[in-house]
Amino acid sequence: MKIAGRTFVVSGGASGLGRACVRDICAAGGNAMILDMNDELGTALATELGPSTAQFLPCDVSDTASIASAVAATVAWTAQTGKPLGGIIPAAGVGHPGLILDKQLRPVPLESVDFVLSINLRGTLDLVRQLLPHLAATEPEGADGERGVVVMVASAAAFEGQMGQVAYAASKGAVASMTLPMARDLSRFGIRVVTVAPSMFESNMTAHMSDKVRTGLKKAMEFPPRAGQPEEFSSLVRHALENVMLNGVVIRLDGATRMPSKL
Structure with a gap:
């Protein structure tokens, strides 16, 4: 898929990994529709990149109506710019750790589980499914007749979830598991599906980690012994968008990190 001349929708696009993807897409000549709950950061990023290249829309991916409104606005923008839809990057996500049973024998609140699943899993699937009819209606490009790419975001926790990550690991494991059937x-x-499963990357989610937790995580890292940078994530996403042979695969981006059960 050629990024130039196409429009890509990025949820969670106002900060962290999503923001890096937005910048990479625009640098490659594409347009980016930024979906996020943070009005200040989203507006600032769209202003920085320019209205002809990036637009920001407030969107709650746990709300089907909010997604529908964002999809309609995106379709209208592509008609205005003449840059058809080329891909979907649902990067919005939350952590919200909690033991399934704590020391006081209290089970994790179902509301906490629902919160994580509604954003990480349901929000990913709902955004993708609502945009797909429009992506499938675009003109195919190249000898392969490619129409677009979906690049989803899982996590190393999908494979080695730590204590307190039952809901998070379940949500990211589900994203990883639906990659191949969605590709099929x-x-x-002519639409491909790729999922990237990062380990610890510098983002809003990891910014609130204590020094103790960061030190513990670094001990589990092989090389490089540090958190990944958003630009290293977006570089792989860009390659996934451009390489037509990447399809139905989950790619770990973790520097050989394998998380222990606890820190």
């Missing part, structure tokens, strides 16, 4: 469903339309 969409192959007839």
